Every structure is written in C-alpha cells, then in structure tokens.
Amino acid sequence: MDINKLNDAWIQAGQRVDDLNAKVQTMLLDDSVSAEDLAKAKAERDDAKIRRDSLHDELENAREEEKTMKVADKNVAIHTEEGKKEHEKMNFANQVKGLIKGDPKVMNLLTETDTSGNQLGLVVPEDIQVQIHELIRQYASLEQYVTTESVSMPNGSRVYEKWKDITPLANLDDDAAKIGDNDDPELNKIQYQIHRYAGISTITNTLLNDSPDNLLAWVEKWIARKSVVTRNNAILAVLPKLSGKAKAASTLSSYDDVKTLINTGVDPAIASTSFLMTNVSGFNELAHVKDGMGRYMIQPDITKPNIYQLEGKQVVVISDRWLPNDGSGNHPMFYGDLKQAVTLFDRQQMSLLTTNIGGGAFENDETKIRVIDRFDVEATDGDAFVPAYFKLGATAAASSTTAGK
Structure with missing residues (x-):
C-alpha cells in the first residue's frame, strides 16, 4: 500500500480512537446509560485501537521497506560508472567541508x-x-x-x-x-x-x-x-x-x-x-x-x-x-x-x-x-x-x- 495512504489511514484511525474514548468517558458519567450499551462502546473503542495500532505497524514496515529499497538502489547506482563518479564527487566535497571545519x-x-x-x-x-x-x-x-x-x-x-x-x-x-x-x-x-x-x-x-x-x-x-x-x-x-x-x-x-x-x-x-x-x-x-x-x-x-x-x-x-x-x-x-x-x-x-x-x-x-x-x-x-x-x-x-x- 502507498505510504501516504497508510499514514492518512493511521491518522484517521487515531482520531476515531480519540472520539470513541471521549464517548466512553461521557457514557460513564451518565447514570442512564445501560451496562450493555457501555460494554458495546468499550468494545467498539478497543477494536478501533487494534485497527489504529495495526495501521501504525504496517506504516512502519512500509517505511523500513522503502529505506531498504533506497539503500539498494543507491548501492546499485554507486556501482555504475556514473554512480561511482557522483559518489566520489560528493565524498570529496564533504571531505573538503570536513577539512575546512577541522573534522x-x-x-x-x-x-x-x-x-x-x-x-x-x-x-x-x-x-x-x-x-x-x-x-x-x-x-x-x-x-x-x-x-x-x-x-x-x-x-x-x-x-x-x-x-x-x-x-x-x-x-x-x-x-x-x-x-x-x-x-x-x-x-x-x-x-x-x-x-x-x-x-x-x-x-x-x-x-x-x-x-x-x-x-x-x-x-x-x-x-x-x-x-x-x-x-x-x-x-x-x-x-x-x-x-x-x-x-x-x-x-x-x-x-x-x-x-x-x-x-x-x-x-x-x-x-x-x-x-x-x-x-x-x-x-x-x-x-x-x-x-x-x-x-x-x-x-x-x-x-x-x-x-x-x-x-x-x-x-x-x-x-x-x-x-x-x-x-x-x-x-x-x-x-x-x-x-x-x-x-x-x-x-x-x-x-x-x-x-x-x-x-x-x-x-x-x-x-x-x-x-x-x-x-x-x-x-x-x-x-x-x-x-x-x-x-x-x-x-x-x-x-x-x-x-x-
């Protein structure tokens, strides 16, 4: 799944958990709410938490996978002739900066x-x-x-x-x-x-x-x-x-x-x-x-x-x-x-x-x-x-x- 879509879904799921938390707290203060309705609200909130946490795990996995792919692409690029030249150029530029700063x-x-x-x-x-x-x-x-x-x-x-x-x-x-x-x-x-x-x-x-x-x-x-x-x-x-x-x-x-x-x-x-x-x-x-x-x-x-x-x-x-x-x-x-x-x-x-x-x-x-x-x-x-x-x-x-x- 697209990382941006996962991120938006995780944010929305977190907002839903916050809303359900507020609903449960309101029901707890209302003596007219039956135990059955309160249990249903808590169950809905707990399910929302599980979905939110699952989305977060998927988002983190997707981010790590993207990092791995970027590193792999970079390593492949470095081993090409143009990639080697670009890597050497940037490395030398950073060394010049380090030399000037006394790194x-x-x-x-x-x-x-x-x-x-x-x-x-x-x-x-x-x-x-x-x-x-x-x-x-x-x-x-x-x-x-x-x-x-x-x-x-x-x-x-x-x-x-x-x-x-x-x-x-x-x-x-x-x-x-x-x-x-x-x-x-x-x-x-x-x-x-x-x-x-x-x-x-x-x-x-x-x-x-x-x-x-x-x-x-x-x-x-x-x-x-x-x-x-x-x-x-x-x-x-x-x-x-x-x-x-x-x-x-x-x-x-x-x-x-x-x-x-x-x-x-x-x-x-x-x-x-x-x-x-x-x-x-x-x-x-x-x-x-x-x-x-x-x-x-x-x-x-x-x-x-x-x-x-x-x-x-x-x-x-x-x-x-x-x-x-x-x-x-x-x-x-x-x-x-x-x-x-x-x-x-x-x-x-x-x-x-x-x-x-x-x-x-x-x-x-x-x-x-x-x-x-x-x-x-x-x-x-x-x-x-x-x-x-x-x-x-x-x-x-x-x-x-x-x-x-």
Missing part, C-alpha cells in the same frame, strides 16, 4: 607526506582533476601547446632526439647481417624535478555552509584559474632557454624578416605543426600590417573566427604582463612547434590544506585554503621553437609582390 575524521586521513616530508593534504581525486583540466581549457592555457607527460616519481630523466639530429635506419640487405653502430644520433638527456606550486584563498562562512555541489564548483574554478596562470608562467619561463636559429639574429625590422623566420626558422618536418607566439602589443603591430593592395596580413581562420593567422600560421597571443617586450620596446616573436620544444611533467597530485590560525585567519575569524600543484617544465628540443624580437614601425607594410608567397 577529526578527515584530518586523520592526512597522514601521507611527499619525499621532502611535506604533508600532502587532501589529494584531489583523478576525476575531479579531469573536471579541473576541462575548465582550464576554457581559459588561454599554454599547456595545450606543449607535450604533457604524467609521471609517478618526483624526479627522473628522459632521452630526446632532436629533429635536426635524426638519422635514417640502416638498410640491411642481408637478413643475417649484424646491426652496426652507424646510427648514433645526438641524444639529449633531460632531467626533471617536480616542483610544488602553492596558492592560498579565503573561504567565507557563506560558502562553507553552501551545498556540496556549490562548494565543489567554487573549488574547481578556483584551482583551474590558479593552475592555468601558474603553468602558463612556468612554460613562458622556459622559452628563453631555447636555442633556435633566430637566437643570435638581429631584431626583425621588416615584414620580409618575419617571412624569413617562418620560412627558415624550423626544420620543414615540423613546419606544418608550427605557430607564431607574441604578446598583445606585438599582435597589435602585426594586425596593422597591410599588403600593397591595402589588405591586412593577419586574417581570421575561416573555420575558427576567434583564431588569427599570419602567412597561414596560427598566431597565439599572450598578455604583455606574462610575455613582456624587451628593454628597447621590441616585441617577442616565437615560432615553431612547442610540443617538440617543451614538455610539462605532471605529477597529478593536486592537494588541499586549510588553516584558521595562520595568514591572518585567526585574527579575522576566517578559514584559509591552500592548493598545491606539482609539476615541472623542461625544454626538450631548443631548435623546434625559435625565439626572436621584432619592431616593424608604424609605416611597416608587406609588398604586394611578397605578400602571400
């Missing part, structure tokens, strides 16, 4: 430390990290342009072969021939050392008391914004270490110099995957360059209007704050395939810790939350992404004879 059950979980003895904190689950990385892609992330390698060790090494040093495999005419030592490319050994990058934000009581979904959404967005700026900065810091052909070249002073960089800057094998990178002020100068017919040289990609191209190469624009001009006001211009040139070694061990004591939290009755990201960025092939600077001047123009070639 001993959560704090006792934070016993793991890294190789330097630093407490890892509440490690962000893999599925949540995936959601964070999906958010990062919505921002101007440079990580999409480099090679990202997940690592499980805090340090290590990799061997890379530069494009310019790659030699062909030996031609062995005889199946029994011994493989000789004639294929000896210059290998570049890269050492990586995972670094800890940390940031602190303040949690308000309003957010703390909000739903797990809203708290988790805030944490994901906060980490994503911090991570994209941190990783962008680390990638840009590596670019000056690149040793491409244009490193020693004079500042590009004409559009023809820019074309020469595009035509000769990198090995033809990676030219198809190469792009240009400059800052906002550099892009603005390039955006005013016209050919002899008065057409702007920078054009939007017809398939992706928000992406601009120069000589068929995508132009990636970085804020002057992160990629500044040099001391003479020359604009940076990098060209090549950044995936060949730079590797980001990702420890995939984001973690959270909180305090209500340090950082002014105690004085201001606030809670501070700290995120730690662990990764390293290393240059792997300096010749694959060449650095240069340019200053074309306000009157710079691409000649109609060279434009588009």
Whole structure:
C-alpha cells in the first residue's frame, strides 16, 4: 500500500480512537446509560485501537521497506560508472567541508607526506582533476601547446632526439647481417624535478555552509584559474632557454624578416605543426600590417573566427604582463612547434590544506585554503621553437609582390 495512504489511514484511525474514548468517558458519567450499551462502546473503542495500532505497524514496515529499497538502489547506482563518479564527487566535497571545519575524521586521513616530508593534504581525486583540466581549457592555457607527460616519481630523466639530429635506419640487405653502430644520433638527456606550486584563498562562512555541489564548483574554478596562470608562467619561463636559429639574429625590422623566420626558422618536418607566439602589443603591430593592395596580413581562420593567422600560421597571443617586450620596446616573436620544444611533467597530485590560525585567519575569524600543484617544465628540443624580437614601425607594410608567397 502507498505510504501516504497508510499514514492518512493511521491518522484517521487515531482520531476515531480519540472520539470513541471521549464517548466512553461521557457514557460513564451518565447514570442512564445501560451496562450493555457501555460494554458495546468499550468494545467498539478497543477494536478501533487494534485497527489504529495495526495501521501504525504496517506504516512502519512500509517505511523500513522503502529505506531498504533506497539503500539498494543507491548501492546499485554507486556501482555504475556514473554512480561511482557522483559518489566520489560528493565524498570529496564533504571531505573538503570536513577539512575546512577541522573534522577529526578527515584530518586523520592526512597522514601521507611527499619525499621532502611535506604533508600532502587532501589529494584531489583523478576525476575531479579531469573536471579541473576541462575548465582550464576554457581559459588561454599554454599547456595545450606543449607535450604533457604524467609521471609517478618526483624526479627522473628522459632521452630526446632532436629533429635536426635524426638519422635514417640502416638498410640491411642481408637478413643475417649484424646491426652496426652507424646510427648514433645526438641524444639529449633531460632531467626533471617536480616542483610544488602553492596558492592560498579565503573561504567565507557563506560558502562553507553552501551545498556540496556549490562548494565543489567554487573549488574547481578556483584551482583551474590558479593552475592555468601558474603553468602558463612556468612554460613562458622556459622559452628563453631555447636555442633556435633566430637566437643570435638581429631584431626583425621588416615584414620580409618575419617571412624569413617562418620560412627558415624550423626544420620543414615540423613546419606544418608550427605557430607564431607574441604578446598583445606585438599582435597589435602585426594586425596593422597591410599588403600593397591595402589588405591586412593577419586574417581570421575561416573555420575558427576567434583564431588569427599570419602567412597561414596560427598566431597565439599572450598578455604583455606574462610575455613582456624587451628593454628597447621590441616585441617577442616565437615560432615553431612547442610540443617538440617543451614538455610539462605532471605529477597529478593536486592537494588541499586549510588553516584558521595562520595568514591572518585567526585574527579575522576566517578559514584559509591552500592548493598545491606539482609539476615541472623542461625544454626538450631548443631548435623546434625559435625565439626572436621584432619592431616593424608604424609605416611597416608587406609588398604586394611578397605578400602571400
């Protein structure tokens, strides 16, 4: 039977018992009521009590059965792929709340430390990290342009072969021939050392008391914004270490110099995957360059209007704050395939810790939350992404004879 109907029937039965109780009490005070009528009233009341109590028992049984079914449904849901993800998400959100409130059950979980003895904190689950990385892609992330390698060790090494040093495999005419030592490319050994990058934000009581979904959404967005700026900065810091052909070249002073960089800057094998990178002020100068017919040289990609191209190469624009001009006001211009040139070694061990004591939290009755990201960025092939600077001047123009070639 429906629980709501059982509940209504039980309430009505209870009211009937109350009414019959009142009737019996009234009859007891009336001397004119016969013993037979009084006995009938009492019997009717007792029957009503039995019905009321039976309905209550049925209602309780139905409620327990419903609880059991909900638990069973929940257990089934948890064992599905979507159910597991949802369960993990809610569990992490509740752990974040417990971490912020100093819940001993959560704090006792934070016993793991890294190789330097630093407490890892509440490690962000893999599925949540995936959601964070999906958010990062919505921002101007440079990580999409480099090679990202997940690592499980805090340090290590990799061997890379530069494009310019790659030699062909030996031609062995005889199946029994011994493989000789004639294929000896210059290998570049890269050492990586995972670094800890940390940031602190303040949690308000309003957010703390909000739903797990809203708290988790805030944490994901906060980490994503911090991570994209941190990783962008680390990638840009590596670019000056690149040793491409244009490193020693004079500042590009004409559009023809820019074309020469595009035509000769990198090995033809990676030219198809190469792009240009400059800052906002550099892009603005390039955006005013016209050919002899008065057409702007920078054009939007017809398939992706928000992406601009120069000589068929995508132009990636970085804020002057992160990629500044040099001391003479020359604009940076990098060209090549950044995936060949730079590797980001990702420890995939984001973690959270909180305090209500340090950082002014105690004085201001606030809670501070700290995120730690662990990764390293290393240059792997300096010749694959060449650095240069340019200053074309306000009157710079691409000649109609060279434009588009």
